[in-house]
Amino acid sequence: MKLEKLVGDRFKERPSDCLVESHTFMVRGGYLKSVANGIFSSYMPLKRITRKIEQILREEMDAVDGQEVQFPVVMPASLWQESGRYESIGKEMARFNDRSGSPLVLGMTHEEAAVQLVRDYGQTYSKYPFMIYQIQTKFRDEARPRAGLIRVREFTMKDAYSFHTSQEDLEKYYEKCHKAYERIYARAGLPEVVSVASDSGMMGGSVSHEFMLLTPIGEDSIVLCEECDYRANMEAAECILQNQRDEISEALTMVHTPDIHTIEDVCAFLHCETKTSCKAVVYQRNSDDSYVVLFIRGDLEVNETKLTNYLGGDVHPAVITEDCGLQAGYIGPVGLENKNLTVLFDCSLEGLNNLSCGANKEEYHYTGLDMTRDVAHAEYHDFAKIQQGGICPHCGKPAITISRGIEVGNIFQLGTKYTKTMGMTYDDQNGETKYPIMGCYGIGVGRLAAAICEAHHDEHGPIWPLAVAPWQVHLCAVRADDADVKAYADKLYEELQNKGLEVIYDDRKVSAGVMFSDADLLGVPYRVIVSPRNCKQGQVEIVSRDKAFSETASMDTAAEEIAKILAAATEEARQILK
RNA sequence: CGGGGCGUGGCGCAGCUGGUAGCGCGCGAAGUUUGGGACUUCGAUGCCGCAGGUUCGAAUCCUGUCGCUCCGACCA
Numbered sequence: 001m002k003l004e005k006l007v008g009d010r011f012k013e014r015p016s017d018c019l020v021e022s023h024t025f026m027v028r029g030g031y032l033k034s035v036a037n038g039i040f041s042s043y044m045p046l047k048r049i050t051r052k053i054e055q056i057l058r059e060e061m062d063a064v065d066g067q068e069v070q071f072p073v074v075m076p077a078s079l080w081q082e083s084g085r086y087e088s089i090g091k092e093m094a095r096f097n098d099r100s101g102s103p104l105v106l107g108m109t110h111e112e113a114a115v116q117l118v119r120d121y122g123q124t125y126s127k128y129p130f131m132i133y134q135i136q137t138k139f140r141d142e143a144r145p146r147a148g149l150i151r152v153r154e155f156t157m158k159d160a161y162s163f164h165t166s167q168e169d170l171e172k173y174y175e176k177c178h179k180a181y182e183r184i185y186a187r188a189g190l191p192e193v194v195s196v197a198s199d200s201g202m203m204g205g206s207v208s209h210e211f212m213l214l215t216p217i218g219e220d221s222i223v224l225c226e227e228c229d230y231r232a233n234m235e236a237a238e239c240i241l242q243n244q245r246d247e248i249s250e251a252l253t254m255v256h257t258p259d260i261h262t263i264e265d266v267c268a269f270l271h272c273e274t275k276t277s278c279k280a281v282v283y284q285r286n287s288d289d290s291y292v293v294l295f296i297r298g299d300l301e302v303n304e305t306k307l308t309n310y311l312g313g314d315v316h317p318a319v320i321t322e323d324c325g326l327q328a329g330y331i332g333p334v335g336l337e338n339k340n341l342t343v344l345f346d347c348s349l350e351g352l353n354n355l356s357c358g359a360n361k362e363e364y365h366y367t368g369l370d371m372t373r374d375v376a377h378a379e380y381h382d383f384a385k386i387q388q389g390g391i392c393p394h395c396g397k398p399a400i401t402i403s404r405g406i407e408v409g410n411i412f413q414l415g416t417k418y419t420k421t422m423g424m425t426y427d428d429q430n431g432e433t434k435y436p437i438m439g440c441y442g443i444g445v446g447r448l449a450a451a452i453c454e455a456h457h458d459e460h461g462p463i464w465p466l467a468v469a470p471w472q473v474h475l476c477a478v479r480a481d482d483a484d485v486k487a488y489a490d491k492l493y494e495e496l497q498n499k500g501l502e503v504i505y506d507d508r509k510v511s512a513g514v515m516f517s518d519a520d521l522l523g524v525p526y527r528v529i530v531s532p533r534n535c536k537q538g539q540v541e542i543v544s545r546d547k548a549f550s551e552t553a554s555m556d557t558a559a560e561e562i563a564k565i566l567a568a569a570t571e572e573a574r575q576i577l578k
Numbered sequence: 579c580g581g582g583g584c585g586u587g588g589c590g591c592a593g594c595u596g597g598u599a600g601c602g603c604g605c606g607a608a609g610u611u612u613g614g615g616a617c618u619u620c621g622a623u624g625c626c627g628c629a630g631g632u633u634c635g636a637a638u639c640c641u642g643u644c645g646c647u648c649c650g651a652c653c654a
Contacts (some may be wrong), residue, residue: 010581012603012615013590016648028589039644094654143579143652157654316651406593410654478613489608513614520614531613 001044001471003518004505006030008043010521012150018496020217023148023454026464029521030468032313037144038153040446045522048470050156050445054135056187056467057158057443060180064173066133071113071135077103080491080533081113083421092140106139111418111440114161119424122436125165128426129173133160137447149450150406151219160441165418165428177411177441181211184214185408186442186577189452189465190533193408196222198233207413211443212405213451222405223386230394234402238393239303239384241348242399249353257365262329263298266365270356270496274298278349278357278369280331283307283315291341293332294383297348301385304410311342332358333375345371408451417433451525456546461547464521467568471504473562474524474545476515478509480532488555489530492540495559496528501566520545525569 008030018024026032031046042050058068080086086105094106094299107113114132121127135158149155161175164170178195185193190213195205198210210233212222219235232238257269263279275475278296284291294302294316308315334357336343353370371378390400416435419425425433443489449468456463473496477489486507493505504524506515512531519527526549529541540558542565543550553561 009588009604011589015589016584016591020649032645066580067640092651111654140654144648144650148650151653159654407654412654441653444654476613481612509612511612511614511616513612513616515615516613517615529613531611 001502001504003279005510006032006504008045010033012517012520018148020147020150020454021457022150022450022462024541025146025453025521025523026450029461029523032149035155035515038142038151040149040154044468045281046449047281049449049464050469052468053188053445054156054158054486056184057135058183060135060187061131061158061160062517064131064176064180065420066131066299067133068134070134071107071110071117071136073107073139075107077105079116080105082423083110083115083393083418086551092142094139094141102253107136108138108140109442110134110136110159111414111438112160114440115418115422115424118163119419119422122163122424123344123426125426125428127438128163128165129169131173133158133441143433146219147217147450148374149446150217150454152446154494155447156445158445158522161440162439163436164439165426165434165436171193174411174413174439177359177439181409181411181441183303183445183577185211187198188448188468189572190408190455192455194231196231196233196405198410202301209411210407211409212402213408214396214405215454215456216404216452217454218404218406220405220407222403224401224403225392225395225397226401227397228392228395228399229393230296231535234303234385235384237400239300239347239382239386240391240393240396241297241384242391245351246354247424249370249373252366252368252370252374254359255367256363257330258363261263267298270365270367272356275300276352276355278333278352278355278371280333280358282331285311285315292330292344293336293341294344294346295349296346296384297352298356300346300348300387303347303385304553306383307344310344310383315472330358330360330362330364332360332369333371333378334366339525344503345378345466346383347380349378369440406447406451406454408448409441411441412439414438414440414561457523457575458520458546460517461522462521464523464525465524466566467573469525470522471502471524472526472566473501474519474522474527475501475505476519476527476529476531477504477505477507478512478515478529481509481533482532484535485530485532488535492528492530492558496562499559501563524564527560 010029010030015027018027030043032040032042033040077086093108095103097103135156137154139156140359142151145151145153162173176463187190193211194214195211198208207442211294222238223232223234257266257270263274263277267274267277275297278295279298281294281296282291296302300418349371351372356365356367357367357369357370373404388402389398391398392400416437418438419435428434452468456465475493477485480486487509493503496503523545525545527543527545534540538555539552540551540555542562
């Protein structure tokens with residue numbers, strides 16, 4: 001490919017809406033163009049990258065006996081009504097009607113389609129296990145797309161679905177897929193991706209893992225232990241506390257606290273720390289707007305996912321009205337005898353004494369609250385967000401750190417949620433009718449490309465790992481107006497292509513600065529420089545994009561040398577994988 | 579869904595106490611340059627997001643609307 005003919009502009013200035021490096025470089029380097037909020041077209045360089053990523057995905061899925069299939073993008077609402085998700089999923093799913101008025105949806109995930117595809121086939125145990133996968137466009141009407149390809153509305157995803165006749169078999173296969181995922185990230189140049197235990201959210205099921213690239217620009221919070229290998233999604237991390245009770249319990253005393261509402265204000269007023277207070281966090285159930293009051297230690301935050309899981313339904317922050325029986329800013333556990341309230345207590349309060357709390361009376365708080373004495377009936381559950389420096393649920397050491405990460409894939413043990421609702425059954429050896437157990441496994445292709453860029457770049461542009469780079473060699477003819485340079489570079493271009501290498505060839509009559517800047521933006525791992533200076537010495541320069549490698553080769557044997565270097569690099573990558 | 583910000587050539591921006599648009603980059607031509615985004619000269623490119631309103635006159639003021647974006651909520 002001649003760079004001169006490559007469609008798409010490269011430019012110097014950072015567009016104002018690009019806030020992360022991957023987005024900036026992909027826009028500046030002519031990789032993509034925004035079409036609408038969270039919807040992009042790809043130019044050739046990005047298309048070549050995603051094609052290579054997809055090929056890696058195919059190979060690794062095939063290696064775990066996956067069969068590539070293809071589900072439709074557009075599906076009838078009836079298919080989603082079978083699983084119940086037509087109703088349970090909100091505005092994230094795009095819905096429309098066809099000409100006859102029949103409701104349709106755009107696929108945002110394909111569990112239903114997968115079950116539909118195989119439920120007639122999988123009627124006997126002898127057909128199991130099997131796995132099907134596709135690489136397909138998904139549309140999710142995200143509330144807030146952001147950061148270029150990191151979070152978009154339309155994207156390509158590899159999604160896989162496995163079907164099993166026993167939990168043990170699923171678990172065995174799940175483990176295989178976990179390893180396959182590790183290989184995928186390693187091959188794509190992101191061996192640093194870690195898997196974390198996660199909350200499975202709307203997908204249902206129990207065990208799941210998210211694969212995370214740790215980076216400050218990530219959207220998810222991840223809990224890591226510095227002392228052991230414990231890793232978890234923020235939502236799933238158990239919060240363990242060692243509650244320290246004072247020896248002497250003071251008496252419960254009402255204190256006048258005019259115009260003081262927040263925990264910080266109350267504690268400042270009472271000259272105590274927020275961790276010696278009991279705060280109330282009020283929610284309402286989405287289903288019926290009934291109130292849920294959660295008491296938690298003043299310095300901690302509520303993990304709403306834990307709360308949702310405990311309640312078995314979604315909640316939203318409460319709107320406290322005059323007549324709901326709650327004194328906003330003065331809610332406390334003592335004397336809160338309200339009929340229609342669900343009152344919950346976080347473990348962080350268990351056994352504590354000498355706390356401050358609201359008195360359920362306007363402008364009054366209590367001091368000297370003793371949970372054991374004053375709130376004897378309380379049951380304690382874990383609703384708290386784990387904190388930096390918190391206690392690791394695995395090793396028990398106070399070595400928890402919280403990092404940000406980009407989710408570049410995830411795997412779920414789905415169980416029978418979809419096979420049950422959609423009536424997929426098989427007969428086992430004993431002639432008993434059973435529901436197959438499912439697993440599912442997803443990787444977003446574009447997001448992975450963005451994550452690679454995020455992890456591998458310098459101030460000038462991306463540094464694509466060889467396995468996913470849009471081209472393998474970037475041939476620069478510096479001073480292409482020089483006849484010797486041009487003639488030799490043309491010849492070398494020809495030779496490299498004949499050796500089966502992927503070459504982007506820049507023979508534009510532009511200054512070296514422009515040429516190198518463009519090469520930096522395209523991030524091709526090996527750069528070959530032909531110039532008058534080099535020609536005079538009978539040599540060409542071969543340098544790697546990451547500057548780790550730089551050597552010269554004779555003009556006569558340059559093509560062979562380059563091919564050798566690439567072969568060696570490919571082989572090295574293969575060795576590392578083992 | 580809540581709260582901010584912004585819509586002016588392809589990109590980045592100025593103009594916004596009203597008088598019909600300007601700068602830098604990029605683009606085209608000519609020439610001088612040539613190993614990290616060169617220089618000079620000339621040139622092209624704008625329904626100033628859209629629709630109303632105020633006014634003799636609107637990029638500028640008012641109203642509405644659409645779009646983009648950031649923070650939060652939500653989230654396979």
